[in-house]
Amino acid sequence: MNDFGIFLEAELIGAINFFFVERGPKQTCMVGYQLDSKHNGKGYMQQALTEGLKIIFTEMNFHRVIAGVSPQNPGSIRVLEKAGFVKEGLERKSLLIDGEWRDHILMAILEEDFTQHLQRVSKLFFQ
Numbered sequence: 001m002n003d004f005g006i007f008l009e010a011e012l013i014g015a016i017n018f019f020f021v022e023r024g025p026k027q028t029c030m031v032g033y034q035l036d037s038k039h040n041g042k043g044y045m046q047q048a049l050t051e052g053l054k055i056i057f058t059e060m061n062f063h064r065v066i067a068g069v070s071p072q073n074p075g076s077i078r079v080l081e082k083a084g085f086v087k088e089g090l091e092r093k094s095l096l097i098d099g100e101w102r103d104h105i106l107m108a109i110l111e112e113d114f115t116q117h118l119q120r121v122s123k124l125f126f127q
Contacts, residue, residue, distance in 0.1 A: 002056075004051075004052050013036045014033065014039070016033045017032045018052065018056055018065070026063070027063035027064065028064040029065055030066050030067065033045060033048070041075070045079050046083065050083055053065065053084075053109070053114055054118075057111045064109070065108065066107070067106075068091060068095070068104040068105070068106055069105050071103060071104075077107075080107045081107075083117070084109050084113050085108060086109070087105055087107050089106045090104070091104045091105075
């Protein structure tokens, strides 16, 4: 559906992808992202994800965005939590990776959760 590049000056350092779009009564999609490892921990993905979610919720009128994340990837879990996603459950053995079925944590954010999250974050910075 939509792919967004993450640039640091003129260098492409990552991307965010919104896919598995379901319109009609669901109004949902899934998000995935990747970032050059030398830029991990600098807040770039957090900022890019927040900007992408603004577009998805305000311009494209989605109701819900979901993400699947490996339990062995605490950095990615933290990025999602900082963006306002909540853990909804565990998808047992849902992805075949390196010949082994692996669990993934299902996380999601609703439009109203995102709006409230932005309000909380802006109060932290503008008080």
